[in-house]
Amino acid sequence: MISRRRLVQSLVAFGASASGVARALETSRKGKTLVVVFLRGGVDGVSMVPPVGDDAYAALRPTLKLSTKGTGAALPLDGTFGLHPALAPLLPRFQAKELAVVHATGLPNAPRSHFEAQDFLESGTPGRRAPDGWLNRAGAGLSGAFSMVAVQNGMPSSMAGDGQALAFPSLKDFKVGGGAATTFEALYAQAVDDALRTSGREAFESLSTAQRDGLASRSAEHGAVYPRGLLGRRLQDVARLVHADVGLTLAATELGGFDTHLAQGAATGQLATRLDEVGRALAAFAQDLGPKLADVTLLTMTEFGRTARENGTRGTDHGTASVSLVLGGGVQGGRVVADWPSLSSGALFEGRDLKTTTDLRSVMSECLESVGLRRAQVFPDFTPAKLGLFG
Amino acid sequence: MRLGVVVLLAVGCASASRPVAEVRRSLTLPSSPLAPRARAVHVLHRLGYGPSAADLTAIESTGLERWLEGQLGPGVDAATEERLSGFKTLSLSVAQAFREYPRPQAALKAMGVDVKTEAGKEAAKDYARLNADELPRQLLVELTQAKLLRAANSKRQFEEVLVDFWFNHFNVSAEKGRVRWMVNAYEREAIRPHVFGRFRDLLGATAKHPAMLWYLDGWLSVREGFTLKLGAKKKLAAPVMEDDDGDETEPLGTGRALGLNENYARELLELHTVGVNAGYTQDDVREAAKALTGWSLEVRPRQPRFGEFVFRPLAHDDGARRVFGLELPSGLGQQHGEQLLDFLARHPATAKHLALKLCQRLVSDTPPPALVDRVAAVFLRTDGDLPSTYRAIVESPEFWSADAVATKTRTPFEFVVGAIRSVGTLDEAQRPLATALEQLGQPLYRCAPPTGYREDAAAWVSAGGLVARINFGLKLAAGRIPGVLVSLPPKDTPLEGLALAILGRPASEATLTTIRQATATDDELDERRDERPRVVGLLLGSPEFQRQ
Numbered sequence: 001m002i003s004r005r006r007l008v009q010s011l012v013a014f015g016a017s018a019s020g021v022a023r024a025l026e027t028s029r030k031g032k033t034l035v036v037v038f039l040r041g042g043v044d045g046v047s048m049v050p051p052v053g054d055d056a057y058a059a060l061r062p063t064l065k066l067s068t069k070g071t072g073a074a075l076p077l078d079g080t081f082g083l084h085p086a087l088a089p090l091l092p093r094f095q096a097k098e099l100a101v102v103h104a105t106g107l108p109n110a111p112r113s114h115f116e117a118q119d120f121l122e123s124g125t126p127g128r129r130a131p132d133g134w135l136n137r138a139g140a141g142l143s144g145a146f147s148m149v150a151v152q153n154g155m156p157s158s159m160a161g162d163g164q165a166l167a168f169p170s171l172k173d174f175k176v177g178g179g180a181a182t183t184f185e186a187l188y189a190q191a192v193d194d195a196l197r198t199s200g201r202e203a204f205e206s207l208s209t210a211q212r213d214g215l216a217s218r219s220a221e222h223g224a225v226y227p228r229g230l231l232g233r234r235l236q237d238v239a240r241l242v243h244a245d246v247g248l249t250l251a252a253t254e255l256g257g258f259d260t261h262l263a264q265g266a267a268t269g270q271l272a273t274r275l276d277e278v279g280r281a282l283a284a285f286a287q288d289l290g291p292k293l294a295d296v297t298l299l300t301m302t303e304f305g306r307t308a309r310e311n312g313t314r315g316t317d318h319g320t321a322s323v324s325l326v327l328g329g330g331v332q333g334g335r336v337v338a339d340w341p342s343l344s345s346g347a348l349f350e351g352r353d354l355k356t357t358t359d360l361r362s363v364m365s366e367c368l369e370s371v372g373l374r375r376a377q378v379f380p381d382f383t384p385a386k387l388g389l390f391g
Numbered sequence: 392m393r394l395g396v397v398v399l400l401a402v403g404c405a406s407a408s409r410p411v412a413e414v415r416r417s418l419t420l421p422s423s424p425l426a427p428r429a430r431a432v433h434v435l436h437r438l439g440y441g442p443s444a445a446d447l448t449a450i451e452s453t454g455l456e457r458w459l460e461g462q463l464g465p466g467v468d469a470a471t472e473e474r475l476s477g478f479k480t481l482s483l484s485v486a487q488a489f490r491e492y493p494r495p496q497a498a499l500k501a502m503g504v505d506v507k508t509e510a511g512k513e514a515a516k517d518y519a520r521l522n523a524d525e526l527p528r529q530l531l532v533e534l535t536q537a538k539l540l541r542a543a544n545s546k547r548q549f550e551e552v553l554v555d556f557w558f559n560h561f562n563v564s565a566e567k568g569r570v571r572w573m574v575n576a577y578e579r580e581a582i583r584p585h586v587f588g589r590f591r592d593l594l595g596a597t598a599k600h601p602a603m604l605w606y607l608d609g610w611l612s613v614r615e616g617f618t619l620k621l622g623a624k625k626k627l628a629a630p631v632m633e634d635d636d637g638d639e640t641e642p643l644g645t646g647r648a649l650g651l652n653e654n655y656a657r658e659l660l661e662l663h664t665v666g667v668n669a670g671y672t673q674d675d676v677r678e679a680a681k682a683l684t685g686w687s688l689e690v691r692p693r694q695p696r697f698g699e700f701v702f703r704p705l706a707h708d709d710g711a712r713r714v715f716g717l718e719l720p721s722g723l724g725q726q727h728g729e730q731l732l733d734f735l736a737r738h739p740a741t742a743k744h745l746a747l748k749l750c751q752r753l754v755s756d757t758p759p760p761a762l763v764d765r766v767a768a769v770f771l772r773t774d775g776d777l778p779s780t781y782r783a784i785v786e787s788p789e790f791w792s793a794d795a796v797a798t799k800t801r802t803p804f805e806f807v808v809g810a811i812r813s814v815g816t817l818d819e820a821q822r823p824l825a826t827a828l829e830q831l832g833q834p835l836y837r838c839a840p841p842t843g844y845r846e847d848a849a850a851w852v853s854a855g856g857l858v859a860r861i862n863f864g865l866k867l868a869a870g871r872i873p874g875v876l877v878s879l880p881p882k883d884t885p886l887e888g889l890a891l892a893i894l895g896r897p898a899s900e901a902t903l904t905t906i907r908q909a910t911a912t913d914d915e916l917d918e919r920r921d922e923r924p925r926v927v928g929l930l931l932g933s934p935e936f937q938r939q
Contacts, residue, residue, distance in 0.1 A: 175858070
């Protein structure tokens with residue numbers, strides 16, 4: 001695939017008119033984008049999408065449970081599941097069938113350590129760490145400075161690997177001062193160390209695009225208002241890249257703070273505050289994209305769920321299965337996709353956790369396919385179940 | 392290369408059963424293909440935060456072996472301590488930190504102001520404005536400044552590298568709840584005094600420190616069926632430990648603990664000692680957590696031991712335990728936990744895990760397995776004597792081989808401090824430095840996961856990260872980072888000399904040519920123009936500077 005910038009350069013070099021260039025770009029765009037939001041710390045899926053219709057739920061969660069009516073009640077999704085009230089901004093998207101919830105999902109044999117579980121999930125390889133991440137493998141062969149972008153501090157391991165990926169904390173900070181860009185470009189072109197040379201080349205390609213398009217200062221469209229906080233700022237930058245049509249195919253970002261061992265809270269409190277940021281940031285992102293949401297899929301994931309039972313400190317400990325949200329114009333949403341294992345004591349994994357019944361790789365596979373990427377080389381030796389998230 | 396000096400070192404006399412002093416033979420450095428100056432530069436990259444003019448001179452005048460002997464054991468840099476004496480918070484105990492740097496809400500409440508009313512909210516704003524230097528955030532501001540000043544200026548370079556290494560190994564984050572009031576004491580009490588001691592003492596000091604007890608929730612882990620009431624006269628039902636905006640009057644909150652919390656036990660095994668691949672099971676984690684129940688914290692502000700470790704016998708599960716092959720009989724009380732730590736500190740898997748991490752920090756991201764094995768063997772043979780373990784690395788041929796030179800990529804902290812050391816000294820660590828580290832992905836004392844920051848280059852080399860480094864280098868060289876005293880080589884220094892001074896090694900021909908082209912501008916005739924800041928900025932952002 002030829003990058004937009006190279007295309008412009010070559011067209012201009014052959015004397016094409018400006019309007020001709022614009023037309024050529026228009027027809028070259030078939031850009032679909034997958035955005036992966038990693039919620040770090042292990043999200044309590046049983047609070048995020050509470051199984052209020054499961055008989056065992058209330059007894060396991062004496063202080064953390066959500067009611068089905070009154071203030072702070074879970075918002076009904078179907079006969080079994082509700083949505084945490086802090087995620088209310090996403091309910092209209094669920095009703096419009098643009099949001100699907102996948103419950104009781106995770107990787108098989110997930111460890112209960114943040115470190116390992118995050119590594120395995122970002123590698124996309126249960127039980128072992130791969131040298132590269134699942135998103136990077138999925139994006140192998142993509143070219144263009146902004147084809148794979150992580151908007152966060154540092155490159156996430158899901159996007160690390162041989163494919164060309166870019167990470168920056170924000171578009172606003174993504175520029176080189178002092179008119180020295182071309183000199184640095186030359187210095188990094190000569191770097192002895194491969195990693196530094198490659199990163200340098202990527203840096204200068206993308207810098208020139210960002211600068212030319214004035215990406216950092218684009219306003220949100222369609223009246224979207226992002227919430228304060230990291231996730232809103234990061235998703236707004238992702239939306240800017242989508243709007244600018246710079247060839248963004250895979251985007252990653254993250255939010256931490258879900259490791260709620262203590263005083264987790266129910267309808268309000270620690271977890272609710274985090275979910276509020278998630279709900280408002282995702283809703284603003286969908287709003288901002290407007291009709292372009294048709295070409296975008298957003299997937300949330302977390303390294304593990306938490307214990308079905310609340311612990312002695314009104315929180316929950318590291319568990320197993322959790323929840324993923326799938327948002328996008330192509331999603332066959334408005335439903336909770338789950339082979340629900342139930343929370344009854346006999347059904348709990350190792351007597352303590354919500355059991356994983358949907359391999360998260362099946363979800364990841366369908367999301368990749370929804371943006372036109374093949375999953376075969378991403379998850380070797382894995383046959384995904386057909387979930388029909390995109391029909 | 393023998394110095395012929397026998398150095399006697401008294402190491403941590405906490406336990407009477409162990410030899411008080413240990414005779415160390417003098418350092419024996421293997422032969423190396425490196426020239427003397429290259430050796431000095433390499434040592435300063437690995438055992439320090441990069442070469443500085445002052446430390447290169449010190450090595451040259453003292454001799455490399457003697458300088459290393461000094462670095463490999465305890466000592467004092469009086470000038471740095473003197474510089475830090477002006478900071479008000481560095482010597483505070485946990486109790487003093489809570490007392491003297493209360494949250495505005497708590498301080499106002501103590502003055503009888505209700506912050507829930509409109510007038511109260513106004514009063515809170517005034518309070519924050521008038522007492523800007525006494526807000527809790529000041530604790531972290533000063534600690535960050537002190538870390539930067541020590542890393543940049545201290546003659547005790549290896550000690551600062553080790554404090555950073557072991558803090559990161561036993562990571563706690565000031566972002567979590569009340570750790571902000573404890574992190575300063577944690578580094579000063581639990582980490583720094585033990586980096587030249589025995590691993591078991593370091594492990595025990597972290598296990599019992601309020602910062603660790605809070606960060607990994609150990610203080611609230613109690614035996615099944617027991618309810619621990621914490622600092623509460625009323626409102627028992629409201630656990631508020633995590634809520635920094637609460638208006639409760641008790642500094643450590645009120646609440647109750649009702650059962651086992653396995654957070655600390657898991658990280659103790661996975662991160663602090665035997666490592667994730669040692670082969671323990673979920674049952675071992677639970678058994679370890681039970682052995683450690685009752686290891687807690689005095690939370691009542693009026694108690695003399697407020698903010699300190701306490702063992703609560705009633706909260707302890709005193710049954711027999713079996714953890715990862717260790718059998719502990721019932722009835723041991725606090726000794727259950729102590730014997731567990733004894734066992735883990737001496738475990739061969741711990742030796743291997745620590746040897747690998749130390750070699751990754753001091754030699755290469757992928758250290759030769761034979762080196763790791765030898766270092767682990769020394770750790771086991773000396774019962775976890777850390778200076779002997781460091782020596783095994785410094786005396787290894789692998790450390791001095793040409794392959795080891797410039798093979799690691801600087802972390803953001805190493806880059807920022809190394810850049811400062813290469814252009815001058817740090818007079819005052821002002822806010823822009825902390826901001827730069829945040830943008831580079833390494834905010835100090837705020838690494839949220841217990842894993843600490845990654846050591847290998849893969850975590851830190853990215854297009855976005857390079858852009859941030861380039862910009863920092865340009866600003867620094869232009870004198871636009873306040874608090875850094877930049878003293879560049881004389882104005883008539885040729886490019887080669889400037890490059891040598893900044894990089895510590897000769898620059899490649901390609902780099903020199905590119906920089907020459909970039910600085911050969913139209914006003915070449917204007918001889919008054921000082922090109923040094925621009926050249927130095929280019930050098931600091933160059934790929935060669937990112938390697939160490």
